[in-house]
Amino acid sequence: MADALARLAPYRAVLASRMRSQRSYRANFALDLVGAVLVGLMEFTEIWVLFHAVEGIGGFTFTQMLLVFGIADLAFSLADLVVGHCDALPTYVRAGTLDVFFLRPQPVLLQLVTSDISLRRLARATVGLAALAAGLVLNDIAWDVRSVSLLAIALGCGFVMFASLFVTAAGLQFFLVNGAEMTNAFVYGGRYAATQPASVWPRVVAVVFGFLFPMAFAAYLPVTALLEMPGAPWLPSWLGWCAPLAAAWSVTLALLCWRWGVRHYQGAGG
Amino acid sequence: MIIETTGLTREFRVREGLRRRTVRAVDELSLAVTAGESVGYIGANGAGKSTTIKMLVGILVPTAGEVRTCGLRPVQDRRDLARRVGVVFGQRSQLWWDLPVGESFEILATIHGLRDGEARARSAELVELLEIGDYLATPVRQVSLGQRMRAEVAAALLHRPELLILDEPTIGLDVLSKQRLREFLVTQRREHGTTLLLTTHDMGDIERLCDRVLVVDHGRLAYDGSLDGLARTVGARRVLVVDLAAPAADLVGLPDATHIRSEGGGLRQHLAFDAESTTAARLLFAVSERAEVRDLSIEEPEIEDVVRSIYAASR
Amino acid sequence: MYGRLLVAGVRRQSSYPLATLAGLVANATFGLLKTGILFAAVGSAGGTLAGYDVGAMSAYVWLSQGLLGSVNLRGRSDMMLRVRSGDVAIDFLRPVDVQGAAIATDVGQGLFALLPRGLPSVLIGLLAVGMTMPTSLGPYVLGAFSVLVGITVSHAFVYLLAVTGFWLVETRGVTVLYMSVAGLFAGLYTPIWLFPDWLRAVAEATPFPSMMMYPVDVLTGRVTGGDAVGVVGVQLAWLAGVLLLGQVLTRAGRRTLEVQGG
Numbered sequence: 058m059a060d061a062l063a064r065l066a067p068y069r070a071v072l073a074s075r076m077r078s079q080r081s082y083r084a085n086f087a088l089d090l091v092g093a094v095l096v097g098l099m100e101f102t103e104i105w106v107l108f109h110a111v112e113g114i115g116g117f118t119f120t121q122m123l124l125v126f127g128i129a130d131l132a133f134s135l136a137d138l139v140v141g142h143c144d145a146l147p148t149y150v151r152a153g154t155l156d157v158f159f160l161r162p163q164p165v166l167l168q169l170v171t172s173d174i175s176l177r178r179l180a181r182a183t184v185g186l187a188a189l190a191a192g193l194v195l196n197d198i199a200w201d202v203r204s205v206s207l208l209a210i211a212l213g214c215g216f217v218m219f220a221s222l223f224v225t226a227a228g229l230q231f232f233l234v235n236g237a238e239m240t241n242a243f244v245y246g247g248r249y250a251a252t253q254p255a256s257v258w259p260r261v262v263a264v265v266f267g268f269l270f271p272m273a274f275a276a277y278l279p280v281t282a283l284l285e286m287p288g289a290p291w292l293p294s295w296l297g298w299c300a301p302l303a304a305a306w307s308v309t310l311a312l313l314c315w316r317w318g319v320r321h322y323q324g325a326g327g
Numbered sequence: 328m329i330i331e332t333t334g335l336t337r338e339f340r341v342r343e344g345l346r347r348r349t350v351r352a353v354d355e356l357s358l359a360v361t362a363g364e365s366v367g368y369i370g371a372n373g374a375g376k377s378t379t380i381k382m383l384v385g386i387l388v389p390t391a392g393e394v395r396t397c398g399l400r401p402v403q404d405r406r407d408l409a410r411r412v413g414v415v416f417g418q419r420s421q422l423w424w425d426l427p428v429g430e431s432f433e434i435l436a437t438i439h440g441l442r443d444g445e446a447r448a449r450s451a452e453l454v455e456l457l458e459i460g461d462y463l464a465t466p467v468r469q470v471s472l473g474q475r476m477r478a479e480v481a482a483a484l485l486h487r488p489e490l491l492i493l494d495e496p497t498i499g500l501d502v503l504s505k506q507r508l509r510e511f512l513v514t515q516r517r518e519h520g521t522t523l524l525l526t527t528h529d530m531g532d533i534e535r536l537c538d539r540v541l542v543v544d545h546g547r548l549a550y551d552g553s554l555d556g557l558a559r560t561v562g563a564r565r566v567l568v569v570d571l572a573a574p575a576a577d578l579v580g581l582p583d584a585t586h587i588r589s590e591g592g593g594l595r596q597h598l599a600f601d602a603e604s605t606t607a608a609r610l611l612f613a614v615s616e617r618a619e620v621r622d623l624s625i626e627e628p629e630i631e632d633v634v635r636s637i638y639a640a641s642r
Numbered sequence: 643m644y645g646r647l648l649v650a651g652v653r654r655q656s657s658y659p660l661a662t663l664a665g666l667v668a669n670a671t672f673g674l675l676k677t678g679i680l681f682a683a684v685g686s687a688g689g690t691l692a693g694y695d696v697g698a699m700s701a702y703v704w705l706s707q708g709l710l711g712s713v714n715l716r717g718r719s720d721m722m723l724r725v726r727s728g729d730v731a732i733d734f735l736r737p738v739d740v741q742g743a744a745i746a747t748d749v750g751q752g753l754f755a756l757l758p759r760g761l762p763s764v765l766i767g768l769l770a771v772g773m774t775m776p777t778s779l780g781p782y783v784l785g786a787f788s789v790l791v792g793i794t795v796s797h798a799f800v801y802l803l804a805v806t807g808f809w810l811v812e813t814r815g816v817t818v819l820y821m822s823v824a825g826l827f828a829g830l831y832t833p834i835w836l837f838p839d840w841l842r843a844v845a846e847a848t849p850f851p852s853m854m855m856y857p858v859d860v861l862t863g864r865v866t867g868g869d870a871v872g873v874v875g876v877q878l879a880w881l882a883g884v885l886l887l888g889q890v891l892t893r894a895g896r897r898t899l900e901v902q903g904g
Contacts, residue, residue, distance in 0.1 A: 066437050066440075067434075067437050067438040088818070089814075092815070092818030092822075096818070100831075102826055102831065103832055106836055106838075107679065109836075109838055110683065111687045111691060112686060113686055114683050153419025156381070156386050156416065156419060160384060160386075160414050160421070162406045162407070162409040162410050162438070162439065233660060238661065238667075238668050239660075241668050242668040242672075243671070246668065246671040246675060249672065249675055250675055253678065257678040257682035259678050261674060320388075323386065323387055324339070
């Protein structure tokens with residue numbers, strides 16, 4: 058135990074210093090908090106407008122959608138808070154920070170992940186949290202071990218999947234130094250996809266966000282399982298319990314991409 | 328051997344428009360450095376110095392050849408190696424720009440797993456020797472370049488590495504800062520036996536710090552030996568420039584010195600001398616017996632010139 | 643001068659082929675995701691939603707995605723940086739109108755982005771999903787003009803954000819505010835015609851629909867004939883208003899600058 062704590066000490070020291078330094082720019086910090094909430098609200102408005110215009114979409118009512126949006130958005134915001142900066146890998150490369158990571162006795166990826174934390178993104182999470190809370194109240198959910206564990210699985214695995222997306226993006230950006238927008242397609246596209254009912258996806262999207270980057274498992278499937286809904290023909294609702302598998306796949310993919318990227322950076326071929 | 332390479336080679340593929348071309352940054356480099364040595368690694372820009380260093384510490388994988396640093400394979404054993412090597416890159420900082428200098432030290436001590444008491448003692452020692460105390464509480468972004476470099480060196484030495492690699496440590500520093508840093512490095516080496524490997528553009532760094540010089544050119548080792556030997560090989564002489572009170576005839580025939588050229592009808596004269604056989608003072612004395620000297624300056628040989636003549640000689 | 647700008651733009655785009663490709667991939671991903679949810683909405687409304695059938699909805703999705711690289715809905719501009727850094731003082735010494743030059747440059751780049759970014763996006767939508775487009779020439783001619791006006795309105799408005807920097811220490815706040823409000827009311831997320839009545843009324847009272855929603859409407863033939871001309875008229879009125887305000891603010895800003903001594 059003490060040994061494990063000692064091993065975590067370097068990461069804790071860096072993170073603590075990052076948090077302290079952010080609090081010292083108060084004016085900008087407040088501004089960023091408000092901005093983050095606004096952006097989150099606008100993304101929610103899209104769903105609200107659509108469900109205001111029609112009764113239900115993809116077999117979901119607005120109150121049911123609140124759960125999907127809430128879980129997905131909360132998990133994304135928290136992942137963004139913790140590892141969102143990995144998306145800016147080219148900045149680390151240009152500033153030489155990445156080379157410095159190589160000179161320290163910790164794994165490079167862990168150093169990158171713990172090199173920064175954006176507290177301002179905490180505000181962004183309140184939007185998802187509010188939607189989720191509303192969804193939990195408005196839907197008729199039987200509160201038992203089953204529903205609580207599904208919810209916990211969904212949030213936990215959603216967080217891991219989104220965090221993996223950021224790391225995947227970082228790994229690929231070793232190759233696409235000017236193409237961060239390419240990784241945005243699956244990072245922010247993935248976030249957008251996860252807040253949708255997967256039953257409406259065109260086939261290409263279903264392949265990409267159903268399996269390659271398994272966003273359907275982040276919120277949609279667990280919610281169909283939670284509410285005991287039928288689910289899409291190719292995505293039965295019991296798959297909601299398989300979110301940990303999807304998360305494990307996401308992590309594997311992320312680690313492979315990272316490894317591949319680092320090997321490219323070191324020039325080991327591949 | 329603390330550093331040992333055999334046939335070390337590194338190629339890069341560069342894009343030129345649509346075509347790709349392979350460039351050899353380091354070309355079959357074989358060198359060995361024993362523990363305790365102080366080695367200057369010099370060469371023109373783009374000669375392959377930084378690439379070599381990156382391979383020594385495990386940032387880059389060699390295209391071919393072998394490399395061992397502290398007896399370890401840099402890429403595979405990177406994390407073990409990181410505990411035994413300290414690196415200062417003149418152009419990139421290992422400190423946190425928005426944190427006070429002292430706080431950066433504390434974090435680095437934790438990163439290297441130093442115990443509290445040990446970290447504090449070591450940190451205090453380095454702060455005193457490098458005269459960092461005055462700006463220990465100042466955020467890194469607000470300190471001067473000279474102060475930052477001293478802090479960088481302290482940061483690289485916190486974990487008492489057996490090998491210290493310095494990439495252009497004195498670039499952009501004023502004379503006083505350079506002097507302080509050099510003195511500190513000399514002491515550090517004498518007291519702890521730390522091996523030094525430094526790249527530099529400053530002949531002064533080499534003269535005051537290194538007992539061995541490696542010259543690299545186009546990725547190949549062009550010279551390996553003592554500084555004196557280097558000077559002998561290329562005739563790296565210093566030049567005394569004197570401004571005389573009145574125009575005088577060319578000052579030829581001075582002992583151990585050669586007249587190079589005169590300007591302003593003999594008002595300013597350039598005299599080359601070999602630091603091995605005479606001193607600037609003795610030469611100045613000889614000059615003042617023949618003409619009244621109003622002002623003087625000493626020009627050190629440019630490292631680029633040294634490398635160029637080495638390269639010309641080795642062909 | 644504009645010819646030279648265009649050439650510079652071409653060169654910049656062609657030196658980053660990967661970035662252009664990346665932008666296209668992002669456009670296509672978001673386009674497909676939007677197509678999915680909006681088609682489902684049209685479906686559950688019984689085939690038409692606020693006058694959109696599937697083909698018209700597709701046209702909306704892909705044209706708005708295509709315009710994304712040309713219409714400035716993010717609120718950032720070079721001018722904003724120049725005001726903050728004080729470089730704008732140099733601009734005032736040049737014999738050209740500062741506002742006009744800044745907006746013209748941005749509009750030029752926006753127009754150029756239509757080629758590598760806009761047209762391919764529309765093409766992807768056309769091939770992958772299909773869309774209903776007008777069969778007569780009229781909407782295209784008027785639509786092209788409407789797009790030009792829309793792009794200009796957006797850059798003229800973003801110029802307003804930039805010059806607030808003469809008085810505000812930090813312009814990030816107005817940028818974030820613009821980014822969220824403009825996206826919603828310009829019809830980036832959904833057509834504003836799907837909004838509840840009160841929200842649509844609010845949107846129509848702002849210049850934002852003139853940037854993207856109206857051009858898309860005219861180009862896809864959602865509005866035609868006299869109505870379409872009317873819509874373009876509204877766009878032009880907003881453009882005039884925004885430009886006028888920009889001119890007033892520029893002069894006031896110049897005075898502030900002179901008072902402070904640059």
